[in-house]
Amino acid sequence: MKKKKYQRINSLKIRLICLIMLLGVLSGLIVRMGVMIVYEKEAVSAESIEILSYAKVLANDMAAANYLEHPDLESITSQLKLMSRIYDGRIMVIDETFRIIEDTYQMDEGKTIISEEVVRSYSGEEIINYDDEYHYIELSIPLKAYENAEEGDQVIGMMMVSVSTDDIENMLTYIKKTSLILVLVWTACLVAVSVFAAIRITLPFERIARDISDLQNGFTDDRDEALAVNNYTETAKISEQFNRLYSRMRLLDQSRQDFVSNVSHELKTPLTSMKVLADSLNGQEDVPIELYRDFMQDIGIEIERENKIINDLLSLVKMDRSAADLNIAVININEMLDLILKRLRPIAEQQHIELVLESFRPVSAEIDEVKLTLAITNLIENAIKYNKENGWVHVSLNADHQYFYLKVEDSGIGIPEEEQEHIYERFYRVDKSHSREIGGTGLGLAITRNAIVMHRGAIKVFSVEGEGTTFTVRIPLNYIE
Ligand SMILES: Nc1ncnc2c1ncn2[C@@H]1O[C@H](COP(=O)(O)OP(=O)(O)OP(=O)(O)O)[C@@H](O)[C@H]1O
Ligand SMILES: [Mg+2]
Incomplete structure (x- = not known):
């Protein structure tokens, strides 16, 4: 029972199905992961670039309107609010004393903010950060004095924009779900293909086993060759080698049968002669002693002959055994x-x-x-x-x-x-x-x-x-x- 179970697991068919399935599932999962990583990277980068360009345009407008000196300029504040609405984000404008002069969420206006990004932005750097844990993009853009904007040295304030990436995250969840369904469908297709392929591939080997078992059971089907499964080079080779072995076995069997029938025939011949001689003596009455002697002599010759055959057979059998003798x-x-x-x-x-x-x-x-x-x-x-x-x-x-x-x-x-x-x-x-x-x-x-x-x-x-x-x-x- 245990051996049978082991044989089943060891079967080429099962192994092929498992291998193709494993390859399919693995390739599907790898492609799915790759798609998600690339999508997230590309989407975040595209959104960051878009927000950055928007923010830069706004920064220019602020510099032109000298917004930092006049923070209640309606034209700029409304633009800031519009941007905040479009990107569903928070915009803060900070002056050179690190004081928040505008906060679209109106939570921290008038407060002072000092962070690594703020300090770095003051040195003229544009900073983009993506937080993949809390899903938001944060940009820090330096605001430059209008007359020096080209040279870019006099930073008079900065703008901080934080935008939620929930839409990207939602899209990722959607891709995750859909791709999982795709992987499952892909695996199911592969299972079907692998079962079909495994059956096709192993069919010739099963035919070999069936034909050999037929031969064992005596169904030779009048075939020219005992085994002729030529679907693959490998099965053709197996068939060829098997046929050679089979014909050798048949030859051996034939010669064994010939030998047995020859032995019986050879052993019977002298016995038949003796029986004929004895019968003819027994069948006659008053047989002259000379005839008796004559026939007995012939019987003696036949006995000698029988003896020789038996001795010869014995020496052959002895020599057949091994050279150790x-x-x-x-x-x-x-x-x-x-x-x-x-x-x-x-x-x-x-x-x-x-x-x-x-x-x-x-x-x-x-x-x-x-x-x-x-x-x-x-x-x-x-x-x-x-x-x-x-x-x-x-x-x-x-x-x-x-x-x-x-x-x-x-x-x-x-x-x-x-x-x-x-x-x-x-x-x-x-x-x-x-x-x-x-x-x-x-x-x-x-x-x-x-x-x-x-x-x-x-x-x-x-x-x-x-x-x-x-x-x-x-x-x-x-x-x-
Ligand atoms: N020197 C030979 N000249 C001609 N034919 C030979 C010679 N030696 C063997 N043969 C042939 O080969 C056959 C086989 O020889 P083998 O010695 O095996 O058998 P055998 O002489 O007939 O019988 P056994 O030797 O068993 O008494 C012989 O029957 C004979 O036809
Ligand atoms: Mg001889």
Whole structure:
């Protein structure tokens, strides 16, 4: 249960949806914040510039009318009130003794005001402050004597304007709300798009899983290829690799089935012969003793054959297991070959075949004597078995500092080129009828090659049909683990 939950969270689809959603929400929020910051900055700056220009015009009028000397000038006071109404703000005019001579809010007239801005304005500076906590813009503008206004040195008073930025703030709140709705709509659209995209993107992978599961359940759909999901390069690669693995598995399965049916067939053949022989003896009355002997001899031959097949199968199974079973010792190869040839000579003589051993140098190597004797015996035995009347078999041994080389040459029937790659397969025989006559089971070369490969050696065949065959074997002098 826990694993399933984990798998679900780990799913590519969920991850894609989450990633796209996260990117969408983050980008939406960042854009929203950016818009608000830029809007506030631009709006405050635009309003400040507007008020400043208005205030400057008014300051000029005041200087021209010498307002500071005559503060009850109706034309100026009404202009000040108008400006205060337009911008919903407070305007104070301060003279050079820091006394407030006009306050549009009429709260502090006649009072003295000393603040940092007032003092700085007296030195001729125009100051603009924005208070984002209490939402207002404050401007301090120096008032200059009319005749010196151009030179700007004689400051005779100043004007302080405080304007509320509530309208900007209201606009910001509106933008905040609307943009939040936009972000939500944007996220919802992205969720829809990401779900669609995630389903589309992961579809081929789900098809791979479904097709593999179909294969497992035996629905092959008569497809040319077991898996063919070619939507992306990646899925095409997965399909290709899977198909390779699958065909290898099928080949292995096929060869396993072939092997089992071959084994049963081979084991049954001698048994059938024995049954036929026994049945024919049992079916007759007063069987002459000679016939009994004859049939019993044949039964003995079949038992021997059955025994050989079982022994061969056992050696193959043993060699299939692992190289750890090897019984490695330093062996004199010349002596080993002498012994093998001594054992085989009677069979060769029986078929009038000349058997020659040529040793170019004394050779000692680290090998498993029993297994390699089996391998070499089969090679020489084949050279004798698949030979012609009055033919020859040449066995030669040579070595360098790394390997020893064995060559088994015969003047026999040869192996057709197209058959040469199959001769090492279990139960494979080139000419089935002829081989049966000769009495082979087709396990010999499989055993031979296994034994050589276990010694990290190599075997090669050269053969011309009707002329003869040469097997060359190369084995390392020192056993490589
Ligand atoms: N020297 C050879 N000349 C011609 N054909 C050969 C030679 N060696 C092997 N073959 C062919 O290869 C086949 C496989 O050989 P392998 O030794 O595996 O089996 P076998 O000799 O038929 O039976 P087994 O060795 O198990 O008694 C043989 O049946 C034969 O057709
Ligand atoms: Mg053989």
